[in-house]
Amino acid sequence: AQKVTQAQTEISVVEKEDVTLDCVYETRDTTYYLFWYKQPPSGELVFLIRRNSFDEQNEISGRYSWNFQKSTSSFNFTITASQVVDSAVYFCALSEANAGGTSYGKLTFGQGTILTVHP
């Protein structure tokens, strides 16, 4: 069975600091997908990124970057120059896929990391 662990329950930083949210996963599948979602106080899930298990290239999108290390089963998320609007709960999630690479669609979520950015 798959499992996602976000060891950091809460992180508090001051605006403009960089912050990294850790995510470690377990799965027996060779093909899988990893995700990060942001959940603001309103509750909706905001999709941030999806990465398949065969693509270990790091990705940068504006102030966000992701580091996928298959060797350590980690998919960490860094926010550079954090802002107050980044305050939210962040979830890492895993979706297993079939041999053809089609995701099953259902997600296993980590426990979430509450990020608070102070002005």
Next chain:
Amino acid sequence: GAVVSQHPSWVICKSGTSVKIECRSLDFQATTMFWYRQFPKQSLMLMATSNEGSKATYEQGVEKDKFLINHASLTLSTLTVTSAHPEDSSFYICSARDRKIFNTEAFFGQGTRLTVV
């Protein structure tokens, strides 16, 4: 595109009554939808997988007679919480897969906050 609409956004009901939550894919067809539950300050846990035209598949520990799921069309799945009790108070959120596009993220609705008093 890829919009999933969930209704209502929040609902308060009396203990013992039933509540229906709708999940609609607005601009795509979804043969599969997923229902998750999130208790306060906790993670999201998959409750069940809803398949169009067939019975839902429930995760271990989820009572299928209490959480009735109906997926009668390619754009609508409903979750009915029957005989709701205060311990059922939670955030319920659905997601849907576009049947025509593989290997994409699941699209989430806005969620429904249920409070049972």
